[in-house]
Amino acid sequence: MTGVLALTALGVPAAQADEAPKSKAAALTVLAPSDGDSSAGDTKITKVVVNGGKSLSLGTTARKTITAEVTATDPEGMYETHSFLWNGPGADATNNALGIFQPNSPTGTCTEVNATTxxxxxxxxxxxxxxxxxxAGTWKLWVYAIGNDGDHVAKNVAGTTKVLRASTLTANAAPxxxxxxxxxxxxxxxxxxSWDTFQYAGYSAQPTxxxxRAAGTSTYSTVKTVKTNAIGNLKTTVTAVKDGYWRWNYTGSSTSTPVAAAGDYLDVR
Known part of the structure; x- marks a missing residue:
């Protein structure tokens, strides 16, 4: 994250938003994220894609990037578009200031699709x-689009994506x-x-x-489901039938990524 976004950096202090601004400059003083959804005139947000529709798996050290693509239209053409991700309760994009990401530029990299879009x-x-x-969990994309005639539209939740805690999983079959x-x-x-301690910690009470997968085949089949113990450990006993690979598979949670362990080959004689 490049830093916490100061709302004043957008140049959009809270104000009344029930009438259309008379100029492009006036549009910048109409709305703040705390004002919620609003529109004036015929500016529209027509398409939003956040991170290609995929979740982001975030570990303890490496920075990663999320992409956001916003398409907006106005019969008079588009002036500019503002956007950032936020995380917090309710519909107020300022509820969790800690969770506001700042894009690499206030208006992103914009390309005219045609005279209006x-x-x-x-x-x-x-x-x-x-x-x-x-x-960890669902993040929301705030979008504020302004037309050349000063019309505008603002959406606190124009799109969503998930930023999840990365998971790891091991497997060993013996003897x-x-x-x-x-x-x-x-x-x-x-x-x-853990984004609090910057280490990996066992994940308890998770069905795994x-x-x-039999030797010479390519597909794994589920044998049983076991819950992790208080420190994330897994242990179970099965009967050896044929040569093949044993692994654990975790399907993920609302805050953590799915993960499958590497298969451990077992020689049955």
Whole structure:
């Protein structure tokens, strides 16, 4: 994250928003994120794509980027578009100032599609050092589009994306080699990134699938589901039937990414 966005940096202090501004400059003084959704005139936001429709997996050290693409139109042509991501309760984009990302420029990189329509692209840097665990989950895109005639439209939630805590998962099947029909024990550990401590910690009480893929095949099948213990460990016993790969598979949560362990090959004799 390049820094917390100061609302005054947008030049849009809170004001009445129930009438159309008389100029492009006036439009910049009409709305602030705290005013909620509003529109004046015939400016429209026609398309919003955040991060290509995909979630972002964020670990403990590496910065990553989220892209946002906003298309807006006005019969008189587009003047400019503002946009940023935010995270917080309710519909007020200022509820969680800690969670406001600042784009690399106030108006992004904009391209005219035609005389009435413009598409703006934003690159938003996400830094684990600026995050906290409480902000994992759904992020919302605030968009404010202004036409050449001063008409405008603002949406607090023009689009959404998910910023999730990265997960890791291991698997080990033992003993090996093993005789057919004998019991084997499959262990592993599920952990996820903490943006509070910048370390990975075990993730407790999470249902995780034990899966098997026979040697010479390409598809895993779920054998059973086991919950992680208080420190994220997994352990279960099954019967050895044939050569193949054992792994754990986690389907994810509202705050953490899905992950599958590398398969551990077991030689059955």
């Amino acid at each position: 413009t598409t703006c692209k934003y690159t938003i840097v996400v830094d684990p050092a600026r995050m906290s665990n409480s902000t 090996e080699p093993v005789r057919k029909g004998k019991p084997i024990t499959v262990t592993g550990k599920l952990a996820r990134a 699938q034990l899966q098997f």
